[in-house]
Amino acid sequence: MGFSKVRAVVTGGASGLGEATVRRIVKSGGQAAIFDLNADRAKKIIEELGEKSVIYKETDVTNAEQVERNISETLECFGGINLVVNCAGIGTPGKVLSKGNPIALEQFEKVIKVNLIGSFNVIRVAAAAMQKNEPNEDGERGVIISTASVAAYEGQIGQAAYSASKGGVVSMTLPIARELARDGIRVMAIAPGLMETPMVEGLPEAAIASLSAAVPFPARLGKPDEYAQLVESIVANPMLNGETIRLDGAIRMQPK
Numbered sequence: 001m002g003f004s005k006v007r008a009v010v011t012g013g014a015s016g017l018g019e020a021t022v023r024r025i026v027k028s029g030g031q032a033a034i035f036d037l038n039a040d041r042a043k044k045i046i047e048e049l050g051e052k053s054v055i056y057k058e059t060d061v062t063n064a065e066q067v068e069r070n071i072s073e074t075l076e077c078f079g080g081i082n083l084v085v086n087c088a089g090i091g092t093p094g095k096v097l098s099k100g101n102p103i104a105l106e107q108f109e110k111v112i113k114v115n116l117i118g119s120f121n122v123i124r125v126a127a128a129a130m131q132k133n134e135p136n137e138d139g140e141r142g143v144i145i146s147t148a149s150v151a152a153y154e155g156q157i158g159q160a161a162y163s164a165s166k167g168g169v170v171s172m173t174l175p176i177a178r179e180l181a182r183d184g185i186r187v188m189a190i191a192p193g194l195m196e197t198p199m200v201e202g203l204p205e206a207a208i209a210s211l212s213a214a215v216p217f218p219a220r221l222g223k224p225d226e227y228a229q230l231v232e233s234i235v236a237n238p239m240l241n242g243e244t245i246r247l248d249g250a251i252r253m254q255p256k
Helices: 016-027 039-049 064-078 105-130 160-183 205-213 224-236
Strands: 007-011 031-036 054-058 083-086 142-147 185-192 244-247
Touching (some): 007 016, 016 083, 185 224, 224 244
Parallel strands (some): 007 083, 185 244
């Protein structure tokens, strides 16, 4: 399956990695539904790329009914869904103890809810829709790609919640891939390193320079389109299934 035949749902598609993925899909002739909370940004993307190629659904990925409704409406608009890319996420830092006081439990819960439960929420609904697709020559009906992080493997101080959420994304990828294999649905994850996303771009220039220098090669931040390029490669290669691919320039994160 190439991007030209893609009818995708991209969560977090109004910025960063998700936006780059939407743009690459449309450039290749596919269609994408942006599931995001940033309506203004999404509308600008639609104005640029065209209403026939991109639609927007205001979506809180943790809301079960909202995701179900928006998937249903996307099916009606596109006539089907054969790709999901989960990019919606938050990275709120917080130490377990700060000045001797424990972190508020709600802060930990929110990160888990958005990054892990939100990803699963979209997967469960989209998979139910994908299993009804006509299979291609390989018997494939769809591809699901979630966004993990190198923090799943080398979480830094203050990243307990973020690392746990992304580790959960990594850990659920294989069992879901095994289950959905019967329906011809592949399930993958990408673990980006340091990328040029709004989360990183808000840092001081000195901090960005320091982070860039920490990447062995190439010694820079990753570009969102490089993430989108990997999404396209996963879609095109039917043997990629049940795995998490690091996209990180060989970086291994230090404790802090």
